Amino acid sequence: MTDTLTRDAIAQKIKRLEYRNMAFIDGHFVPARSGKTFPTLNPATGEVLTEVAACDTEDVDLAVKAARRAFDLGVWSRLAPAERKAIMKRFADLIDEHRLELAILESLEAGKPIGECFNVDIPDTANTIRWNAETADKLYDAVAPTAPDVVATVRREPLGVVGAVLPWNFPAMMVGWKLGPALVTGNCVIVKPAQLTSLTTIRIAELGHQAGIPAGVLNVVPGLGSTAGQALGMHPDVDLIAFTGSTAVGRRFLEYSAATNLKRVALELGGKNPQVVMPDVSDLKTVASNVLASAFWNMGENCSAGSRLIVHRSIKDALLDEMLVQLETEWKTGDPLDPEVRLGALIQKDHMDKVLGFIDRAKAAGLTALTGGEQILEETGGYFVAPTIFDDVPTDAEIAREEIFGPVLAVIPFDTEDEAIAIANDTCYGLAASLWSDDLSTVHRMSAAIRAGTVSVNCFSEGDITTPFGGYKQSGFGGRDKSVYAHEHYTELKTTWIKVG
Numbered sequence: 334m335t336d337t338l339t340r341d342a343i344a345q346k347i348k349r350l351e352y353r354n355m356a357f358i359d360g361h362f363v364p365a366r367s368g369k370t371f372p373t374l375n376p377a378t379g380e381v382l383t384e385v386a387a388c389d390t391e392d393v394d395l396a397v398k399a400a401r402r403a404f405d406l407g408v409w410s411r412l413a414p415a416e417r418k419a420i421m422k423r424f425a426d427l428i429d430e431h432r433l434e435l436a437i438l439e440s441l442e443a444g445k446p447i448g449e450c451f452n453v454d455i456p457d458t459a460n461t462i463r464w465n466a467e468t469a470d471k472l473y474d475a476v477a478p479t480a481p482d483v484v485a486t487v488r489r490e491p492l493g494v495v496g497a498v499l500p501w502n503f504p505a506m507m508v509g510w511k512l513g514p515a516l517v518t519g520n521c522v523i524v525k526p527a528q529l530t531s532l533t534t535i536r537i538a539e540l541g542h543q544a545g546i547p548a549g550v551l552n553v554v555p556g557l558g559s560t561a562g563q564a565l566g567m568h569p570d571v572d573l574i575a576f577t578g579s580t581a582v583g584r585r586f587l588e589y590s591a592a593t594n595l596k597r598v599a600l601e602l603g604g605k606n607p608q609v610v611m612p613d614v615s616d617l618k619t620v621a622s623n624v625l626a627s628a629f630w631n632m633g634e635n636c637s638a639g640s641r642l643i644v645h646r647s648i649k650d651a652l653l654d655e656m657l658v659q660l661e662t663e664w665k666t667g668d669p670l671d672p673e674v675r676l677g678a679l680i681q682k683d684h685m686d687k688v689l690g691f692i693d694r695a696k697a698a699g700l701t702a703l704t705g706g707e708q709i710l711e712e713t714g715g716y717f718v719a720p721t722i723f724d725d726v727p728t729d730a731e732i733a734r735e736e737i738f739g740p741v742l743a744v745i746p747f748d749t750e751d752e753a754i755a756i757a758n759d760t761c762y763g764l765a766a767s768l769w770s771d772d773l774s775t776v777h778r779m780s781a782a783i784r785a786g787t788v789s790v791n792c793f794s795e796g797d798i799t800t801p802f803g804g805y806k807q808s809g810f811g812g813r814d815k816s817v818y819a820h821e822h823y824t825e826l827k828t829t830w831i832k833v834g
């Protein structure tokens with residue numbers, strides 16, 4: 334890995350940057366059949382980066398046909414697992430080799446801080462593909478405990494054609510989380526990136542092809558949700574939709590499935606995640622730094638953002654004081670291409686206006702922002718919102734209940750452990766939670782009582798590639814991203830029952 338993250342390296346790379354902006358179908362870049370395109374913008378400046386192919390029903394159908402053909406020919410599914418492993422590891426290596434280029438694309442199109450893209454998003458994408466690749470020839474299927482006159486094998490088989498529909502907040506990581514398990518289990522994939530962030534995904538598909546993934550196995554159809562997304566969801570020859578996005582659109586995919594071929598639907602959806610801080614914590618500095626990271630990492634545009642700080646009344650003010658100091662000194666906001674910046678731009682103007690709407694309504698309801706509460710850096714033409722903390726938020730306030738998907742933290746005090754658990758669970762979501770306590774028994778009791786797919790204790794974490802990630806309740810169902818558990822929703826179980834003569 335030769336790239337380093339310096340201002341000079343970034344500037345040099347940007348000069349030579351070429352956008353891949355067409356669909357990638359059956360191993361080729363192609364324009365949309367209609368010839369239509371849509372602009373993709375840099376949210377830090379409001380400027381158009383390039384025009385991207387606007388795929389629709391016809392393009393999706395071509396991609397599904399290519400994927401089905403590749404699947405039926407067995408060019409991928411019937412490779413020896415060790416061969417799939419070798420190609421996927423090359424794929425991961427190529428992502429690493431293009432780390433700076435991909436990080437720049439990600440930052441330019443999504444407004445994300447380049448340091449995060451370079452140090453977290455792109456390495457995580459490569460690592461996810463590499464880790465999954467390694468499982469190819471290490472997982473065994475089963476022989477059932479039948480009577481001696483029968484041999485019954487139970488094998489996992491690939492589903493066939495998988496549609497992966499992605500959100501805009503972690504474009505590269507989300508494509509990695511889908512491609513890793515889908516490809517290693519032998520499926521052919523059509524990715525529909527979010528309209529706002531297509532560029533990294535298209536480039537990653539090209540790198541996959543370069544690594545040796547056969548034509549038709551990995552396709553990308555950029556386009557709108559209402560056209561390309563819906564066409565994929567309704568297509569009668571797609572076997573699974575692996576969706577990450579909002580709960581509202583997740584519902585639509587269930588409807589598409591019900592109205593067509595009953596394709597499987599795996600949903601990774603939204604969150605309104607609690608961070609619970611118990612009064613026994615001794616290291617408030619560490620708690621403060623993690624609480625801020627949980628709330629404001631990726632500008633709060635994060636499904637697992639800890640957007641509700643549920644803190645014991647006796648330590649609330651001391652914790653908030655520490656958080657305000659750290660926010661002032663350690664959270665530089667501004668140009669996402671500056672390696673020192675920790676808070677970049679929100680994804681688009683409409684989304685910024687939505688976030689500011691939540692803030693304005695909270696103020697109108699009488700809540701006070703301890704810090705932030707407004708748009709900043711307007712002179713850049715970009716969509717920046719100051720990190721915002723509201724204190725003493727009632728549990729029924731809009732900002733305590735709705736997923737804002739921006740840098741807005743609601744602080745909710747509590748007095749008893751039971752009250753803290755009740756507040757943490759008082760949500761229709763259940764994706765992630767954080768718990769802070771120095772007492773082991775409290776940790777065991779409370780982490781068991783909090784209803785969320787991942788409870789991180791004394792840290793803010795989504796786990797790593799070895800642990801499943803996904804939600805309870807309306808945060809999703811039908812599968813988990815990451816770990817070998819993710820393989821389950823990309824495979825069918827096949828029983829072969831052999832009578833012994």
Ligand code: TAP
Pocket residue numbers: 498499500501502503525526527528529556557558559561562563566577578579580581582583585601602603604635636637736738764803808809814
């Ligand atoms: P959505 O608006 O739900 O969009 C997700 C994807 O669905 C996009 O590709 C979108 O296309 C497409 N889509 C939109 N409407 C559609 C329709 N009617 N039919 C078919 N496809 C449609 O989510 P988002 O705004 O990109 O991302 C934010 C949401 O994702 C948040 O709720 C967040 O919590 C969730 N999220 C969850 C996770 C996990 S792991 N649980 C991770 C990241 C994000 P367009 O781009 O054209 O709208």
